[in-house]
Amino acid sequence: MSRIARLSIIFYTAWRFNLFGLICDNLKPGVRKTLLGLLSSTSPSQLARGERIRLALEALGPIFVKFGQVLSTRRDLLPDDVSNELAKLQDQVPPFSNEQSKAIIEAALGQPIEHTFSLFDATPVASASVAQVHFGVLRETDSHPEWANQEVAIKVLRPGILPVIESDLALMHDLACIVEKISEDGRRLKPREVVAEFDSYLHDELDLMREAANASQLRRNFADSDKLMIPEMIWDLCYTNVIVMERMYGISIGKTKELRAAGVDFKKLAVDGVEIFFTQVFEYGFFHADMHPGNILVSLDPKTFGRYISLDFGIVGNLSEFDKNYLAQNFLAFFNRDYRRVAELHIESGWVPENTRLEELEGAVRTVCEPYFDRPLKDISLGIVLMRLFQTSRRFKVEIQPQLTLLQKTLLNVEGLGRQLDPDLDLWKTAKPILERWVSQQLGWRGLVDGLKTEAPNWAKILPTLPRLLAESLERSSRKDSRPELDLLKQLLFEERRKRRQLWGSLLFLGGFLLGALFVLARIHSI
Structure with a gap:
């Protein structure tokens, strides 16, 4: 499809869901506001703004849906109603044909599929905007006798995805420039920076070797864990567009009825999930950043019963020692109601201008945090506190780092998942010892x-x-x-x-x- 044709579809979709009205609301009186006002008045959609944005992205296709998913993590930039609506986006994409999938695998392996797999299920078990997954059984070879009857999962990059992505990304960059020029609020939301961030995430996902390396690192970090399992990569069968890994058996953590019927201890599962996340963040500074129920299973095998299984490692977060220290001390200072220390940490981080008045920032942080201490600790949302702190920081012209917004998005997922399993989960009681131990290890003898x-x-x-x-x-x-x-x-x-x-x-x-x-x-x- 030509760029002009695609731009026409985007324009029609924006009119259909009355996105012009959102831009019009943020313009000063003039010709632009008048023209957009006329377009808005003829639009058939009168839904809430968050819902209109979500439906428009869904109508534009999987790349825009994925953009909306990434955009939903930028709660430091977006209003709550828009962020909450974008968080509902589901990336359900029809699978590509069995023939295409088989041809891609054979081209990567350099031989017929039957030479590598004794069994290959051409029907995909999962399909997304970037790739889809098949199950199979490896065939024994002279160089790899251990492959005999090994069950595996094969992830295949969607054919022709790169030109589509490049085309849509180019249009996103153009639209971001337009929004930034004509809208005052658009400049505050920094659309060009957000699109650039999305561009980086998406291109990382297009290299499946990067995903395999991420999985390998996480597996090594938790090699001795009795709480988390990561599939092993079959490196001799991993390429940029095809990766083969150990098949993992489990039930999606979202299927709570099946898990409860199997006898899984939900309270332990909730605590284990929090410990796994904070261990990833503070011990290793390397965390799985796409922890929705579709990527998390629970093992029912008697040998590993109740353990988490993580899948899909296209998006991971990295934190430096500085980031980890900043976050750990912020959390602990918040827990101790030491708002002055929270303010000092913001200034020491260099993300707040040096001329910021400490007392003024301390008062703003107190305003954010103090209401939470009228509630039991189990009712305090750590993710929401972090989000509000980021929003407060915006008032003081702080540039929130992408790795921290990715962390905040993942923390919200983990926290929501944990409380879904155990409504009485006390996140502080679980997380505080991990934070204190890490701070002691870093700052003590x-x-x-x-x-x-x-x-x-x-x-x-x-x-x-x-x-x-x-x-x-x-x-x-x-x-x-x-x-x-x-x-x-x-x-x-x-x-x-x-x-x-x-x-x-x-x-x-x-x-x-x-x-x-x-x-x-x-x-x-x-x-």
Whole structure:
């Protein structure tokens, strides 16, 4: 479809669902407002604005639906009614043909499908905008005898998806520029930045090798866990458009009746889910960021009964040590009603302008947080608190980082899921020990020792070179501080005394440093 034809469809859809009225409301009086007002008045849709936006995105197809899903995570930018409506978007896409799927797999493998799989189910078990999934059974080969009768899941990238995505993304960028130019509110919502963020997410999902690597990292992080299972990737059968992984058996966490009938302990399941999430975030800084019920199963196998199974790793979040420290201290300060510390953390993070008045920000944070302490802790939504803090930060011109909005979206999912399983779930009681332990490990004596262990190899290289470096420094200083106006004898005496003082000072410093280093190494060795 040509770009002009696609743009015409977008224009018609915007008129049909009266999106022009939303833009018109944010324009100053003038020709643009008059024209858009006329278009709006002829639109057949008079629904609430959030519902109109959601229906328009659904009508425009899977790429726009996925954009709406990503946009729903930006609660720091959107009104609550729009965010809540966009969160309802479901990406149900008809599967592509069995022949296409089989041809893509054979092209990736470089051989007929029967040579690799003793059984291949051509009917997909799941289909989305980017890929679909089939089940199969591997065939034993000379190089891989362990493949014999191994049940697997095969994920196949949708054919021809890249040109469609590129075309729609180009139109989204153009529309974002238009909205930003003609609408004051549009400039505040930063549509170009949001589209760029979506562009990045979507292109990451198009590389299935990236998804396989994400899964492998999560599996390694939870290798010894008795709470979470991640499918193993069959690396010899993984490509950019096809990946093959271990098949996992379980029931979707959304099927609560079936899980209850099977005897699953919902209270334990809820607590385990919270612990898994906070462990991913604060211990590893690497978390599964698409945790809706379709991607989460619960094992009913007697050996792994009640464990979580995670699927679909196209979207993951990464947090730096700075991000983790910022979040952990924010949560703990909130729990202790230390609003001044919350305000200090916002300023220390560098995301609030340096000239922000601490007392003013502290008062704003208190206004957000204090109402929650009239409720039992189990009734406090950590995700909502984080969202409100982000919204407050916007008032102080803070630039919210994409990784934190992704975290907030995932936290809301986890929290909602946990309370669906156990309405009495006390998120603070579950999460606080994890946060306190992490802060202790990072900021306490254990954190110091761990840091020294990490830096020990670097210091082992640096220590032997210190005498030479000090000598070179003294020589440079001597040359720099020479006094040509003194006679030769006075100059020699002056330089000799100065060198002697510097040498003794350097030796004392070096001796103290070496003693300290020996003490630290002895301490590390004894741990």
